Amino acid sequence: MQSLSIPGNTNLDNHLFEMVCATIHRNNKFICLCIVAYIPPNACESEYMLMFHLMEQLCIKYEKTVLVADLNMYSANQNVQCYYEYFITYCGFRQCNNICNCNNRTLDVVLTTFSSEDLQVAEASESLSCIDPQHPPLYVALTNARECIARSQHAARPFPATLYPRWNFAKADFYSLYIAMSQTDWNAVYEAGSVNEAYVVFYDLFYKALDESTPRKKPKVGGSRYQYPEWYTA
Structure with missing residues (x-):
C-alpha cells in the first residue's frame, strides 16, 4: 500500500x-x-x-x-x-x-x-x-x-533494462515516423481477442514504425558504475 x-x-x-x-x-x-x-x-x-x-x-x-x-x-x-x-x-x-x-x-x-x-x-x-x-x-x-x-x-515478463530497445531520437526522422504512423493499419489491434493480445499487436506495429525512422542506440560496452540487484526498479 x-x-x-x-x-x-x-x-x-x-x-x-x-x-x-x-x-x-x-x-x-x-x-x-x-x-x-x-x-x-x-x-x-x-x-x-x-x-x-x-x-x-x-x-x-x-x-x-x-x-x-x-x-x-x-x-x-x-x-x-x-x-x-x-x-x-x-x-x-x-x-x-x-x-x-x-x-x-x-x-x-x-x-x-x-x-x-x-x-x-x-x-x-x-x-x-x-x-x-x-x-x-x-x-x-x-x-x-x-x-x-x-x-x-510461462507468461511474458519484463525484459531486463539492458534488453530494452533504445532508439536515438536525436537522429530520428520524425516526418517519416508521422507518415508511417498515419499509414499503419491498426485494425489488427481492434480485432485482437484480449487486452494482452491487443497490447502485443499494438507495440509490434509501433516498434516497426520506429525502426523505419529512428536508429537504434549502440549498446554500451562495459557495465554501469551503478550496480543494482535484478529486482530493483527506479
Missing part, C-alpha cells in the same frame, strides 16, 4: 473504507494478490472513488487478483454505480459469488481475474465467528493452483 499514489495529503486512516492486501505464494512462487475490503452503507462518492483508485493501481501491478468485499453498492449513488461497472471492466474482473443471504440478496462480491475453472466460491460449512445472516460465510477455492503457477511462469 505504501507504494500507491494517494491524492494530495490524504490520510487513509481518516477514511471510512477498510482494505487489507496480501500476496499469496505456494512453494515461494507467486499465485495471486488477495484484497479484502469493506465500505459502510451510505458512504459518500469521494470515499468510493478513492477506494476504487487504490484498487486499480494494485490491479495494474498484479495480473492475478482476488477481491473479496462488502461494497454496499445498493446505497451508493448513480455515479458510483456507473463507475463500479467501469472499475470491473478496467481490472478485468468477473463476479463469481452467487451465494444469497437470508433476504435472497448477494451483498458480498468476489471479483477475480481467474477463470471459472481456476477459482470457485461456495458457502462455507464452518465459520470463525458468529454467522451474520446478511453475510453468509464464503469458501473461496483456487482449484488449479499448480496449473496457475505453471502458466504464470
Whole structure:
C-alpha cells in the first residue's frame, strides 16, 4: 500500500473504507494478490472513488487478483454505480459469488481475474465467528493452483533494462515516423481477442514504425558504475 499514489495529503486512516492486501505464494512462487475490503452503507462518492483508485493501481501491478468485499453498492449513488461497472471492466474482473443471504440478496462480491475453472466460491460449512445472516460465510477455492503457477511462469515478463530497445531520437526522422504512423493499419489491434493480445499487436506495429525512422542506440560496452540487484526498479 505504501507504494500507491494517494491524492494530495490524504490520510487513509481518516477514511471510512477498510482494505487489507496480501500476496499469496505456494512453494515461494507467486499465485495471486488477495484484497479484502469493506465500505459502510451510505458512504459518500469521494470515499468510493478513492477506494476504487487504490484498487486499480494494485490491479495494474498484479495480473492475478482476488477481491473479496462488502461494497454496499445498493446505497451508493448513480455515479458510483456507473463507475463500479467501469472499475470491473478496467481490472478485468468477473463476479463469481452467487451465494444469497437470508433476504435472497448477494451483498458480498468476489471479483477475480481467474477463470471459472481456476477459482470457485461456495458457502462455507464452518465459520470463525458468529454467522451474520446478511453475510453468509464464503469458501473461496483456487482449484488449479499448480496449473496457475505453471502458466504464470510461462507468461511474458519484463525484459531486463539492458534488453530494452533504445532508439536515438536525436537522429530520428520524425516526418517519416508521422507518415508511417498515419499509414499503419491498426485494425489488427481492434480485432485482437484480449487486452494482452491487443497490447502485443499494438507495440509490434509501433516498434516497426520506429525502426523505419529512428536508429537504434549502440549498446554500451562495459557495465554501469551503478550496480543494482535484478529486482530493483527506479
